[in-house]
Amino acid sequence: MDIFLTILQGVPMTIGLTVSALALGALGGIPLALGRRSTIPGVSFVAVSLIEILRGIPPIVWLFIIYFGLGTALPMLDPLTSAVAGLGLISCAYMAEIYRGGLSAITRGQWEAGEALGMGRQSVLTFIIGPQVFRVSIPAAASYAIGLLKDSSVAYTIGVSEIVYFANDQSRQSSDALGPFFLSALVYVIMTIPCAWATRALDARLRMRVAR
Amino acid sequence: MNILTDWPAFLPGLLAGLGVSVQVALLSLLIGIPGGLLLAIGASSKTKLVRILIIGIVEIGRGTPALVVLQIFYFGLPASGLTLSSMGASVVALAATTAAYTSEILRGGLQAVPQGEVEAAGALGMSRRDTLRFIVIPQGFRVAIPSLIGFAILIFQATSLAYTVALPELLSQAYSIGSTTFNYLSVLVLAGLMYAAITIPASWLTSRAEKRLARHL
Amino acid sequence: MPPHIEPPRIQEKPLTKPFAIQLESVAKKYGDHTVLNNVSLSVREGEVTAMIGPSGAGKSTLLRCINFLERPDTGCITVEGNQIDAGTNFTAKDLAALRRNVGMVFQSFNLFPHLNVLRNVSIAQERVLGRSRKEADVRSMQLLERVGLADKAKQYPSRCSGGQQQRIAIARALALDPRVMLFDEPTSALDPEVGLEVLAVMKELAAEGMTMVVVTHEMQFARDVSDHLVVMANGTIIEEGDPEQVFTNPVQTRTREFLRAVLER
Numbered sequence: 001m002d003i004f005l006t007i008l009q010g011v012p013m014t015i016g017l018t019v020s021a022l023a024l025g026a027l028g029g030i031p032l033a034l035g036r037r038s039t040i041p042g043v044s045f046v047a048v049s050l051i052e053i054l055r056g057i058p059p060i061v062w063l064f065i066i067y068f069g070l071g072t073a074l075p076m077l078d079p080l081t082s083a084v085a086g087l088g089l090i091s092c093a094y095m096a097e098i099y100r101g102g103l104s105a106i107t108r109g110q111w112e113a114g115e116a117l118g119m120g121r122q123s124v125l126t127f128i129i130g131p132q133v134f135r136v137s138i139p140a141a142a143s144y145a146i147g148l149l150k151d152s153s154v155a156y157t158i159g160v161s162e163i164v165y166f167a168n169d170q171s172r173q174s175s176d177a178l179g180p181f182f183l184s185a186l187v188y189v190i191m192t193i194p195c196a197w198a199t200r201a202l203d204a205r206l207r208m209r210v211a212r
Numbered sequence: 213m214n215i216l217t218d219w220p221a222f223l224p225g226l227l228a229g230l231g232v233s234v235q236v237a238l239l240s241l242l243i244g245i246p247g248g249l250l251l252a253i254g255a256s257s258k259t260k261l262v263r264i265l266i267i268g269i270v271e272i273g274r275g276t277p278a279l280v281v282l283q284i285f286y287f288g289l290p291a292s293g294l295t296l297s298s299m300g301a302s303v304v305a306l307a308a309t310t311a312a313y314t315s316e317i318l319r320g321g322l323q324a325v326p327q328g329e330v331e332a333a334g335a336l337g338m339s340r341r342d343t344l345r346f347i348v349i350p351q352g353f354r355v356a357i358p359s360l361i362g363f364a365i366l367i368f369q370a371t372s373l374a375y376t377v378a379l380p381e382l383l384s385q386a387y388s389i390g391s392t393t394f395n396y397l398s399v400l401v402l403a404g405l406m407y408a409a410i411t412i413p414a415s416w417l418t419s420r421a422e423k424r425l426a427r428h429l
Numbered sequence: 430m431p432p433h434i435e436p437p438r439i440q441e442k443p444l445t446k447p448f449a450i451q452l453e454s455v456a457k458k459y460g461d462h463t464v465l466n467n468v469s470l471s472v473r474e475g476e477v478t479a480m481i482g483p484s485g486a487g488k489s490t491l492l493r494c495i496n497f498l499e500r501p502d503t504g505c506i507t508v509e510g511n512q513i514d515a516g517t518n519f520t521a522k523d524l525a526a527l528r529r530n531v532g533m534v535f536q537s538f539n540l541f542p543h544l545n546v547l548r549n550v551s552i553a554q555e556r557v558l559g560r561s562r563k564e565a566d567v568r569s570m571q572l573l574e575r576v577g578l579a580d581k582a583k584q585y586p587s588r589c590s591g592g593q594q595q596r597i598a599i600a601r602a603l604a605l606d607p608r609v610m611l612f613d614e615p616t617s618a619l620d621p622e623v624g625l626e627v628l629a630v631m632k633e634l635a636a637e638g639m640t641m642v643v644v645t646h647e648m649q650f651a652r653d654v655s656d657h658l659v660v661m662a663n664g665t666i667i668e669e670g671d672p673e674q675v676f677t678n679p680v681q682t683r684t685r686e687f688l689r690a691v692l693e694r
Contacts, residue, residue, distance in 0.1 A: 052415070056408035058369035061383055065404055068390060069397030150277035157376060164280060171287055178288030181280055189275035196271075331498050332539035332598075336553035336605060337528045339521070346552055351543050 003170050004183050010163035011187065013080075017152045017162060020084045022145050025091020032096035033103065047096070054093035060154040062086040067158045083155035091148060098140045102133035139203035146195050150188060163187055218398050222389055226399070229385030230406055232299075236381065237368040239303045244310025244367075245360070251315035252322060253344070266315075273312025279373050281305045286377040302374040302381075306367055313363055314356075321356030322348055358422045365411045365418075372407070382406060446473045448507070449609050449640040455494055455504030455515070464490045465501065466664040472609075472657070475638045479645055479655035479672065483687055486661040488644045489613050495642065496531040496611065497524055509608050529557075532602030536614040538594040540586040540601070546573065547582040550601045557605060565604075572600035576630050592623035596630055603634075610634065612643040648691055652676050660684045 035047030054062075067082035077085070106129055114124035156165040167184035171177045254266040273281075286301035296304065325348045333343040375383040386403035390396035450472040457465040465487050472478050480488045493499035494515075495506060501515040509530040513519050540549050550569035554560045560568070573579045576596040578589075586594055595615055602610060612631065616624035628650055635641055635654050645651055651658055651672060658672035660681070668675060668684045679685045 052412050053408055056411040056415070057404040058372040058383070058407055060372045060375065061386075061400065061404045061407060064383065064387065065397065065400045068387075069400045072394075072396060150275075153277040153279045154373070156279075164277070164283070167280070168283065168287075171283070177291040178284065181284045181288045185272075185276040185280050185284065188277055188280065189272050192275040193271055196275075326539070328535060328537050328539040329541055332533070332535060332541075333553070335496055335498060335528065335531070335533035336601070337525055337557040338553055339525075339556075342556045346556065347541055351541075354543065 003174065003176075003180050006170055007163060007166045007180060007183050007187060010161060010166040010184075011191075013160065013162040014149065014152055014191075017080070017083055017087065017155055017160065018145065018149045021087035021091050021152070022141075022148060024084070024088030025093075025095040026141070028088070028092030029095025029099055032092055033099035036096065036100060037103070051093040051096055054090050055097075059087060059090055059151050060157060062090060063154060063158050079155070079159040082158060083152070083160045087148065087152060087155070091144075094144055095141065098137050098144060099133055101140060102135075102137040103129070105136045106132050135206060138206060139199055142195065142199040142202065146192050146199070149192060149195075153188075215398065218393075218395060219402050222386075222399050222402055225385050225389055226382060226403055226406060229380060229382035229403075230410075232379065233368065233371040233374075233381040234410075236299070236302050236306065236371045236374060236379070237364070240306035240310050240367055240371075241364055243303070243307040245314050247307065247311030248314030249318055249349075251311060252318040255315065255319055256322070270312050270315050273308060274316065278306065278309045278370050279376065281309055282373055282377060298374065298377040298379040301377055302371070302379050306370060309370070310363070310367055314360060317356050317359045317363060318352060320359075321352035321354075323352075324355045325351045354425060358418050358425065361414065361418045361421055365414050368410060368414075369407065446475060448472065449474045449476070449509060450495060450642065451505075451507040452491070452495070453505040453507075455491065455501045455506065457490060457494065457499065457501045463664050465494070467504075468661075468664070468666055470659065470666065470669075472640060472642060474640055476657055477635045477639075477641045477643065477655045478657045478659060479643050479651035480659045480661060481645065481648070481651055481687075482661035482667075483690075487664040488661050491661070492611050492613050492642060492644050495609075496528050496533060498533075529605075530608045531611060532605060532607035532609070533611045534595065534598050534602055534613065534615050536617050538586075538591070538598045538618070540594055540598055542586050545583055545585050546578070546589070546597055549586065549597060550604050553601070554604050568604055569600070572603050573597070576600050577626075590623065591619045592626045595619065595627045599627070599630055599634075609640045609642070612641065612645070614644050614646065616645070616647055646691070648676075648688075660687065662687070 032047050032051055035043050036051070038044050038047070057065075063083055063086040066086045067077060067079060071077040071082060110128055110132065111124060114128045115121070119128070152162060153164045155162055156168060159165070163184050167180040170180035174180065251266055251270055254262055255270065257263050257266070282302065282305040285296055285305045286298060289296060289301075329347055329351075330343055333347050338346070371381055372383040374381050375387065378384065382403050386399045387396075389399045393399065448471050450470070452468060452470045454467040454469055455465055456463075456467050468487070468491055470478075470491070480492065482488055490499055494501045494504070495508065497506070497513065497515075503516045505512065505514045506527070507513075508527050511523070511527040511530070513523055513527055540546075541552070544552065547566060547569055550572060551562065551565035554565035554568060555562060558565075570579060570582065573582055576599060578593055578596055578600070581589055581593060581597070586597065589597065599615075615631070616627050619627065624647070628647065631641070631643070631650070632654055643650070643655065655672050658669060658675045659666055660668040660675065660679075662683050668679060668681045675684065676688065679688060
């Protein structure tokens with residue numbers, strides 16, 4: 001029981017890390033998604049390359065590049081900042097792809113209807129398309145967030161005191177090497193399964209409310 | 213740092229590590245995907261108890277980070293008398309994760325096969341087993357291929373977690389080179405690019421597979 | 430009104446032929462909704478029975494009960510001597526024995542899209558009848574030739590038109606040498622023109638003496654080809670008999686209304 005309580009101390013850090021990285025991604029994903037659709041020469045190429053590179057390298061490697069690689073030159077990169085930066089960057093790329101999926105789910109008719117009403121492309125995007133894109137993106141973003149919550153466990157490797165960090169610590173200290181890891185698994189399952197169920201329910205409800 | 217002289221010097225060590233990473237990924241998929249198929253079929257079992265049990269296993273498998281599964285198999289199991297090598301633990305852990313995730317992917321694929329075809333097979337007198345084997349599984353797999361490739365890319369990335377159990381895969385190699393040369397940034401960036409050199413072309417394959425899929429369906 | 434004259438062909442047909450299909454008090458409910466309300470129906474060997482009626486009448490459900498694609502809540506079904514009582518437990522073997530004699534053609538064709546046309550027709554022969562691939566393919570080619578599609582054998586179903594797909598589906602069902610064929614609105618998903626090529630194959634089949642039950646909206650087919658006409662509404666058979674008689678002089682008001690609606694459009 002003591003072990004369990006100790007491991008629970010990592011929960012706020014896990015959640016904080018996930019939420020911060022997700023927030024960075026939700027914002028940073030917007031310019032990347034729009035850049036991808038841009039008709040300005042070069043912009044789309046740069047956006048696509050960034051997305052591919054960010055997604056193509058494993059999270060733990062990004063964390064190492066930032067913490068061990070850049071951290072030697074930039075002392076402000078402590079473990080937590082490095083982890084938020086690394087997971088945040090990756091989230092930008094994934095969120096950009098989620099937004100792209102959302103954008104393509106909105107029918108041409110919505111653009112046409114907006115423009116036929118005399119709205120400029122910019123305001124059609126802001127007032128008509130944008131809100132619908134966010135709405136259709138919620139389920140995908142939610143399942144990405146669940147994945148991110150689990151991925152945030154890699155931050156333990158650079159010394160961020162989240163769930164696995166405590167589990168690892170307890171596993172070394174106590175005579176029971178297996179227990180702490182099982183308990184940490186339990187904590188993740190307890191956090192993710194209700195989220196997954198909620199996402200499915202949400203998905204079913206939102207499907208009905210968007211013009212596709 | 214001087215990339216021109218550094219990178220060629222790092223390359224042999226990193227390539228050896230990449231070899232280990234690819235090996236772990238392939239073995240995990242080879243063991244994990246058939247496991248996922250069994251779970252997917254079991255999840256639609258007519259017996260309620262079997263169904264609940266399998267869905268439970270899958271949910272727990274998907275809810276637990278691969279990193280934790282890996283720690284359980286490597287650090288945890290010796291306590292119960294079963295000691296796995298870092299290679300063994302990595303393959304078993306990632307195969308288990310693969311089975312849990314691909315079972316959901318494959319279940320989606322199997323369900324995508326129209327009910328009418330299952331009825332047609334039934335009306336033709338084909339047994340449930342034959343219907344599954346000749347009609348549902350071949351099509352379900354085909355539908356699932358893009359997602360399976362996407363998942364294979366993630367598993368290849370996840371082999372980097374085996375760094376934590378001292379498996380000499382790509383990231384471990386890069387880190388140990390970094391710790392002897394103090395040139396972390398250079399070697400880690402090269403390692404990152406080597407991961408990307410495999411995952412990015414593979415993700416193009418996914419979109420090609422999606423387009424090909426449109427045929428015959 | 431001139432006195433009604435019985436068409437001569439009905440008198441030529443001996444009514445002593447044995448029953449191929451017998452449904453006794455078949456009932457089915459979905460929740461509170463009664464789809465089939467104790468329906469009984471008999472079909473004689475070599476007879477073509479057409480089932481017509483408004484949508485939601487239960488025609489397709491009744492047809493699907495014959496080979497247990499739909500399991501009735503109660504009722505007894507006998508096909509070519511194989512009897513299954515829906516109220517009791519029956520084995521997969523009983524079901525296989527019953528289905529062994531029944532071929533079925535669906536509204537949506539339900540060909541297997543990942544197999545080419547030849548494999549579509551051959552696979553059940555191999556798995557169900559234990560024919561070798563070679564034997565099955567020979568038989569399949571005969572049937573494809575018969576429905577006029579031998580040249581499509583190596584194509585995939587998606588490359589074939591709807592009418593062609595439905596003819597392939599008929600060949601697929603015939604390949605198992607069924608003694609009874611069920612057709613569930615076989616032309617409803619097709620353009621009228623294309624539907625004709627399917628109807629032509631069905632007419633030929635009827636002329637060869639195949640026992641057929643056809644759920645259809647093709648009134649012309651029901652009138653010209655069938656030997657027995659069944660009119661359903663609200664989960665029951667409201668009228669049945671000689672097609673010409675039912676069409677020209679229906680007994681039930683409901684039948685008259687339905688026929689007026691479909692014939693006078």
